Amino acid sequence: MNALEVLNLVKTFDGFKAVDDISFAVPEGSVFGLIGRNGAGKTTTIRMMMNIYIPDSGEVILRGTKIGQEFKDKVGYLPEERGLYKKMKVMETLLYFAELKGKTGREVEKRANEYLERFELADRKNSKLEDLSKGNQQKVQFITTILHNPEFIILDEPFSGLDPINTDLLREIIVELKSKGKIIIFSTHLMDFAEKMCDQIAMIEKGKVILHGSLKEIKTKYAQKNVSLNYEGNISFLKNNPLVESIEDFGNSTGIRVKDSAQIQQLLKLLVENNITVNKFSANDISLHEIFIEAAGGNNKTKTGKEA
Amino acid sequence: MFNRRTLAIIKRELREKLFSKAFILMTLLVPIFLFAILGMQTFFISMGGDTKANIEIISETPQLTGALVKSFQEQNDVKTGNLKVSFSTGTKSEFDTRLNSLKKDILNDKLTGIVFIPDSALKDKKIEYYSKNPNNTSLFxxxxxxxxKALIEVYFTGQNLSEAQISFARASVDFNGFRISADKEIHQEGIGNTIVAFLFTFLLYFSLILLGTMIMRSVVQEKNNRIVEVLLSSASSTELMVGKILGNSITGVVQMFIWLLPLMAIISTSWFILPEELTLSITMGNIVFVLFNYFIGLITFLGLFASVGSIFDNDQDAQSGVWPVTILIMVPFFISLSLNDNPGNTIAKIASMFPFASIIVMPARIAITDVPTIQIVISILVSIATMLAIFPIAGKIYRVGVLMTGKKPKWSEVVKWLKVK
Known part of the structure; x- marks a missing residue:
C-alpha cells in the first residue's frame, strides 16, 4: 500500500526544467530516500510535495486523494536551508511551530520538554535562538519538525552540517520514528546514509527519476556479476583481464564487475594467485554509490534504470 | 484565509511588535519627534528675526526724524538692544556723502544698512534701503x-484729527476666522483645528512609513533566514501574509489610539480648558473614523510593503526598491500639508477621495473643514476598494517572491509573477 504517490511532477524555472516528469511511490511505513547529486531536483520535488511550490503539471496523491492543506498538518518538514527566528526563545519557538500545526496545550509542552532533555537542551529552553551554537539551533529545528507528532517526516539533506555525535542521534531518532510507524522521506547526496537507512529509494538525476523501488531489489538486480572487494596489494593486473568488465575504485573498497557471474570464483582464485591479501570478498554485492554511478553514467546508454 | 494558523501568526506578530520595548519607544518617540519638528520650525523662524541689526535712518524732513525717534523707542527689539538705530536729518546730497563714508562699515558688517526717507515719502510712502543684503524681508x-507710524503721525499733524482717528489710521487689518458648518452655528475659528490637521498628517505619514519599513524588513529577514520555508510547510503564503499584516495593523491602530488619547480627553471631557483660539471642531465620531481609516490604510500599505520585502532578499535592495510605495505616501502627505494654506483647495478635495491618498488626506480635511458626510462615505468606500484591489496583487507577488533567492529580479519579472496562476 502506498501512502504517498508522486505523479508526473514537472516544474520549470525560466525555461529550465528543474523537475522533469518525476513519479515515484512511498509505501506505508517506509524510510524513503530521495537521492541524487546537488542540483538534481530533489529540493524542488520536495517543495512540490509540501505544496510550497505549485507544480506546472502533475500531482501528489495522499492515500488516494490529492494533497491539500490538511496534508501540511500531518507532515514535519525540515528544509535544507535551516532557519528560525533568532530573537525568539527556544521554548517559544517550539510551541509556535506546534501551534501552526494545530497542536497546543500542556501535552505539547510536555513533549517539547522531553525532546529538549533528550537533545541535551533542557537548560537552554529560555535562551534566545541567536545565543545557541549552530549545532544546537539545528537540534531545535529538528525538534520543531517532529514535535507535533506528524505521520510523515520529510527531511531535506538532514545530515548536512551535523557532527558525528548528532548524526548518530538523528539516525537513532529516525529509526525510532520508523518503529512507531512513521513514514520518513529524506533527500541526500550521501549514498552511505541512504544505503544504511532506506527501504525505498528514488534516484534523481537532471530532474528525472533514473532508478526507483525497493533498495533490496535494486541491489539484488545490480549486484549480479559484481564483487565488493577489500584488499592489500596491487590489482592493476586486473585492468586488462578478459574476465573483468569494469573496476571502480572507492579507496577503501573496490567494486569489480565480471563479464559472467560464473567467473566470480575464478576472480578470487586469480587474486590469491597474484598474492593479493583479500580482507573482504563479497560476491553479488554492490554499494549504492556504485549503482548510482552506473545508473547516472549509464543512463545515456540504457534505459533499464527506470522502473516506475 | 482566516483560521487558527492565521491566528497563531497574528499572535506571534503581536508578541513581537506590540509587547516589545521597540513599541513603547516608538510610541513615546514619535510625538516627541513631532513636537521637536514643530518647535524647531518656530525656533528657526524666530531666530531669523532676532538677529542683531544696526541701521541708520536719514530723513529729509526734520519733523519726521523726531517722530521716528519716538516710535522706534517703543519697539521691543530696540529696547532689548537687538536693533540699534541712529537717526539724522539730511538732504539727498548730504545722504550721498554720508553713504560714501559709511560704505566701508556696511561692507564690514559694522552697519547693517542705511534707510533714506525722502520728503516725497510723506506723499507716496516710498523709502530707500542701502545694504549688502537689500532684500532683508525679516528686517523690513x-x-x-x-x-x-512716524509717517502717519507727521502726515496727519496739523490736519485737525483726533488721537483716535490717527490711531485708527495706523492700525493694520486683523483677520478673525469664523467657520461656517452644516449645523448652522458659526464658530470662531482658531489655530486648534490646523494643529490637529497637522498632527493627523504627520502621525499618519510617520507611522505608515515606520510600520511599513518594519514589516518590509521582517519579510526580508524571514526570507533571508529561510524561516519562510518552514512557515510555508505549515501555512499557505496567503495565511502567512494575512497574519503578518493583521498583526502589524492591530499594533499600529493600538499605537494610534494611544497617540490620540490626549486629543480624545480634550474633546470629550472638561478636564482641559483650552483658550478660545485653540477650540477644536473635531468630534469623537471623527476620531473613530480616523482610527478605522488608519486600519484600512495599514492593511493596504503594509500589504504593499510586505510584497516589496518579498521581492528582495536584503535590506539595501528592498530599501531602494520601495520608492513606488513611498511615493504613494509622500504625495498625499504634501497635499495634506497644503490644507494649512487653503483648507478648501480642490486638489486636496479630490485627493481625499482618491485611491491611496484618501487614507492620508481625509483625516486632515475632517479636522480643518466641515466635510459633507457623503464625501466621507465615498472616501471610506474608495479606501476599502483600494484595499480589496491591492491585496490579491500583493499576495501574488508575495507568494512567488518569498521563495525567490539569488539574483535581484527585474520589475518586468515581478509583473510576470502576477500572471502565475
Whole structure:
C-alpha cells in the first residue's frame, strides 16, 4: 500500500526544467530516500510535495486523494536551508511551530520538554535562538519538525552540517520514528546514509527519476556479476583481464564487475594467485554509490534504470 | 484565509511588535519627534528675526526724524538692544556723502544698512534701503511698522484729527476666522483645528512609513533566514501574509489610539480648558473614523510593503526598491500639508477621495473643514476598494517572491509573477 504517490511532477524555472516528469511511490511505513547529486531536483520535488511550490503539471496523491492543506498538518518538514527566528526563545519557538500545526496545550509542552532533555537542551529552553551554537539551533529545528507528532517526516539533506555525535542521534531518532510507524522521506547526496537507512529509494538525476523501488531489489538486480572487494596489494593486473568488465575504485573498497557471474570464483582464485591479501570478498554485492554511478553514467546508454 | 494558523501568526506578530520595548519607544518617540519638528520650525523662524541689526535712518524732513525717534523707542527689539538705530536729518546730497563714508562699515558688517526717507515719502510712502543684503524681508518687517507710524503721525499733524482717528489710521487689518458648518452655528475659528490637521498628517505619514519599513524588513529577514520555508510547510503564503499584516495593523491602530488619547480627553471631557483660539471642531465620531481609516490604510500599505520585502532578499535592495510605495505616501502627505494654506483647495478635495491618498488626506480635511458626510462615505468606500484591489496583487507577488533567492529580479519579472496562476 502506498501512502504517498508522486505523479508526473514537472516544474520549470525560466525555461529550465528543474523537475522533469518525476513519479515515484512511498509505501506505508517506509524510510524513503530521495537521492541524487546537488542540483538534481530533489529540493524542488520536495517543495512540490509540501505544496510550497505549485507544480506546472502533475500531482501528489495522499492515500488516494490529492494533497491539500490538511496534508501540511500531518507532515514535519525540515528544509535544507535551516532557519528560525533568532530573537525568539527556544521554548517559544517550539510551541509556535506546534501551534501552526494545530497542536497546543500542556501535552505539547510536555513533549517539547522531553525532546529538549533528550537533545541535551533542557537548560537552554529560555535562551534566545541567536545565543545557541549552530549545532544546537539545528537540534531545535529538528525538534520543531517532529514535535507535533506528524505521520510523515520529510527531511531535506538532514545530515548536512551535523557532527558525528548528532548524526548518530538523528539516525537513532529516525529509526525510532520508523518503529512507531512513521513514514520518513529524506533527500541526500550521501549514498552511505541512504544505503544504511532506506527501504525505498528514488534516484534523481537532471530532474528525472533514473532508478526507483525497493533498495533490496535494486541491489539484488545490480549486484549480479559484481564483487565488493577489500584488499592489500596491487590489482592493476586486473585492468586488462578478459574476465573483468569494469573496476571502480572507492579507496577503501573496490567494486569489480565480471563479464559472467560464473567467473566470480575464478576472480578470487586469480587474486590469491597474484598474492593479493583479500580482507573482504563479497560476491553479488554492490554499494549504492556504485549503482548510482552506473545508473547516472549509464543512463545515456540504457534505459533499464527506470522502473516506475 | 482566516483560521487558527492565521491566528497563531497574528499572535506571534503581536508578541513581537506590540509587547516589545521597540513599541513603547516608538510610541513615546514619535510625538516627541513631532513636537521637536514643530518647535524647531518656530525656533528657526524666530531666530531669523532676532538677529542683531544696526541701521541708520536719514530723513529729509526734520519733523519726521523726531517722530521716528519716538516710535522706534517703543519697539521691543530696540529696547532689548537687538536693533540699534541712529537717526539724522539730511538732504539727498548730504545722504550721498554720508553713504560714501559709511560704505566701508556696511561692507564690514559694522552697519547693517542705511534707510533714506525722502520728503516725497510723506506723499507716496516710498523709502530707500542701502545694504549688502537689500532684500532683508525679516528686517523690513521689523522696521516697517515704526516707520509707517512716524509717517502717519507727521502726515496727519496739523490736519485737525483726533488721537483716535490717527490711531485708527495706523492700525493694520486683523483677520478673525469664523467657520461656517452644516449645523448652522458659526464658530470662531482658531489655530486648534490646523494643529490637529497637522498632527493627523504627520502621525499618519510617520507611522505608515515606520510600520511599513518594519514589516518590509521582517519579510526580508524571514526570507533571508529561510524561516519562510518552514512557515510555508505549515501555512499557505496567503495565511502567512494575512497574519503578518493583521498583526502589524492591530499594533499600529493600538499605537494610534494611544497617540490620540490626549486629543480624545480634550474633546470629550472638561478636564482641559483650552483658550478660545485653540477650540477644536473635531468630534469623537471623527476620531473613530480616523482610527478605522488608519486600519484600512495599514492593511493596504503594509500589504504593499510586505510584497516589496518579498521581492528582495536584503535590506539595501528592498530599501531602494520601495520608492513606488513611498511615493504613494509622500504625495498625499504634501497635499495634506497644503490644507494649512487653503483648507478648501480642490486638489486636496479630490485627493481625499482618491485611491491611496484618501487614507492620508481625509483625516486632515475632517479636522480643518466641515466635510459633507457623503464625501466621507465615498472616501471610506474608495479606501476599502483600494484595499480589496491591492491585496490579491500583493499576495501574488508575495507568494512567488518569498521563495525567490539569488539574483535581484527585474520589475518586468515581478509583473510576470502576477500572471502565475
Amino acid at each position: 518687517n521689523r522696521i516697517k511698522q515704526p516707520i509707517n
